[in-house]
Amino acid sequence: MITVTGEVRLGRLPAETTRLVGRRDELTRLWRLCGRSRLVTVTGVGGVGKTRLALRSAAELGHRFADGAWWVELSPVEDSESVPYAIAEVLPLVDQTTRPVIEVVTDYLADRELLLVLDTCEHLVDTCAHVVETLLAAAPGLRILATSRRPLDLPGERLMTLDPLLVPSGPAAPASAGEDAVTLLSDRAGAVVDGFEVTDDNRADVVRLCRRLDGLPLAIELAAARLGELTLRELTDRLDDRFAVLGDTEAAIPEADPPWHQSLRTAIGWSHELCSPAERLVWARLSVFPGEFDADAARHVCADPRLPAAKVTEVLAALRHKSILLSRAMPDGPRFRQLDTLREYGRGWLRLLGEEPAVRRRHHDHYLALAERLDRAWHGPDQIPEMERMRLEMPNVRAALDHGLSEPERHHAALDLAGRLIFLWIADIQKEGAHHLDRALAVCTDPTPERSRALWSRAWVAVALGEPETAAAKAAESHDLAQRLGDDDNLSYSLLIIGLQQALFGDPGQAARNLRAAADLHRHRPDHVAGLLVALILLSTALLRLGDVDAALGKLEEARALSQESGEEWLRSYCDFYQVNPELAAGRPKDAERHALAALRTKVRIGDTLGQALAIDALAGTAVALGSSERGARLLGITHRLAESSGLGLQELAALRVTTAETDARQALGNAAYDRAYQEGRELTRQEAIHYALRP
Helix, strand or coil: CCCCCCCCCCCECCCCCCCCCCCHHHHHHHHHHHHHCCEEEEECCCCCCHHHHHHHHHHHHHHHCCCCEEEEECCCCCCHHHHHHHHHHHCCCCCCCCCCHHHHHHHHHHCCCEEEEEECCHHHHHHHHHHHHHHHHHCCCEEEEEECCCCCCCCCCEEEECCCCCCCCCCCCCCCCCCHHHHHHHHHHHCCCCCCCCCCCCHHHHHHHHHHCCCCHHHHHHHHHHHHCCCHHHHHHHHHHHHHCCCCCHHHCCCCCCCCHHHHHHHHHHHHHCCCHHHHHHHHHHCCCCCCEEHHHHHHHHCECCECHHHHHHHHHHHHHCCCCEEECCCCCCEEECCHHHHHHHHHHHHHHCCHHHHHHHHHHHHHHHHHHHHHHCCCCCHHHHHHHHHHCHHHHHHHHHHHHHCHHHHHHHHHHHHHCHHHHHHCCHHHHHHHHHHHHHHCCCCCHHHHHHHHHHHHHHHHCCCHHHHHHHHHHHHHHHHHHCCHHHHHHHHHHHHHHHHHHCCHHHHHHHHHHHHHHHHCCHHHHHHHHHHHHHHHHHHHHCCCHHHHHHHHHHHHHHHHHHCCCHHHHHHHHHHHHHHHHCCCHHHHHHHHHHHHHHHHHHCCHHHHHHHHHHHHHHHHHCCCHHHHHHHHHHHHHHHHHCCCCHHHHHCCCCCCCHHHHHHHHCHHHHHHHHHHHHCCCHHHHHHHHCCC
8 A cells, every 4th residue: 555644634624713612512412413414504693603613513523524524605605506616616626527516516525424514504595405405415425514594494404503602690690600601701802902801890790791792602702892992881881872772773684583683783783883984884895795805905895085095904904903804814914804794784884875886896896807917917927826816716706797797787897807717717617617607698798809708718618628519619709709800819819719629629730720820829919928828739739639749849848938938837837748748659758757747746736636637647657658557557546536526537537638558557567456556546635646646
């Protein structure tokens, strides 16, 4: 067997940024329910701590599952059709097939043993119920833990209703009688006021405050955040006053359940009243962000003549201090988010102000600008950082597309956004890209440059998904439209995609002619480096199919030199990948191995799962050619396991491979030894597999 040193981490859970106070009985009960049922839903009023409890539970239960615990955050998802995509995005798979994404997720989970946590299902409860039912039916080793204000209402679902924290019956009550609410207030207040603790002198006020807030964790945390500006007595007295005038926040927090809805509305409304006018306005405008965002996005979306960008930056810090915003540190600066209930409250105010359409337009325009920046950066040294940034912004991209496609006057902008993200779709999430491009093309049919771009983008995605007929039709339509418009930019790319489709699925002679023509068009446009690189790489493939090995190598060397000059990496890795076959054909297996390893290193750095599978497959061919058939068989086992996690079967993978080593390896080893080595490769974890493959 193969042994690999190094820590192997299964699953993906958010970091726990604060300690969980109390809830030991609830945790024990939840563990028992998860042991007895394959579907457990934690229900309760907003702000009661469902997410926090589920996160701690998943962290402690994850090691019991061979494939770990995986967290799916659904609060940023507004379109019900995007639920399967949100699950697929979390799992270590990349969907490259024509099948519905729910089928890809189902196949991935079918033979795995893992815990899937679906957090915040209530706004998508019907879709979540359908998805959960489908997954559980197909994956016997799957268990699902959901959080929702409403049950999923599925057979076999076990419910755990989470109540607020217990509160002492009075200041003199013993510590064992409901001390968790007091402990939470003390813990969170200590983060705001140095040295804060519950004493005999202030205990009566602490208990009165916790009782007034009914032990609701979110309400307690919001109150604790105010202790930097108010004394405990002042805070409690003001909250008493707030109850007396309650009434203006009823519509802002929907679906709250008695008896604690009043406490939550009171705590949020009271925090809102204590904010400055600028803070209230930013709070409302930030509600258009479905998930995380950075300070730059907040400035672009929230600033206007009434509220300068510099003031927005100042207000972000104030809202963070008041616990209206949460943040996490990132290398490029903090990323912020609002809890769902606070975002709902802010959105209610945004609608009352009549600002929602204008703020959503600014949100859409900001992410269109980021897409344009990614498009420009794709042929340069900022390619990978911009890609990583856009991956972080996918919840906002989805929200921007949904908004643009819901307003007729924004259809062109939404189509432009979908088309501008072509390199993200191709490198990372092809199936979702096809979904968004199809939606945009269906609602925006005007003959514009944006439509021509979206058409060739959809054709390129179709090639990656193995849809040759769709690719040919969309590329031809884009080409015809670009010609009618006199649009040379889109003409060059549509011709490129026509050649791409022919190089992989059609006549290599026609492909070579079209790719040469596309390369000539791209050469004269300094901002079309990526197009020229693709044309040269694919031209090498067509030339190799025509039997001209030297010419194929020449085009790859030209592409490699150009990518090195520009600082581009993703396409350079394909230069190395596509050079494996001609090097093998020329009798240079050691050079072929060097190029396959170079391709794999870049694919690992970029996070291209499908590219990793293809590069390891190419390494298998070089290993067999070098006489290491046992290594080749293991690498083939790794390839096929990674391909399956990418949503591909062996048949789909065949069209993309540059080597085929199975027959030679089996003949060299014999069936029994080949099958044993192949299975060893299949059984490696992803980390072990990459580590093994990178050792030449």
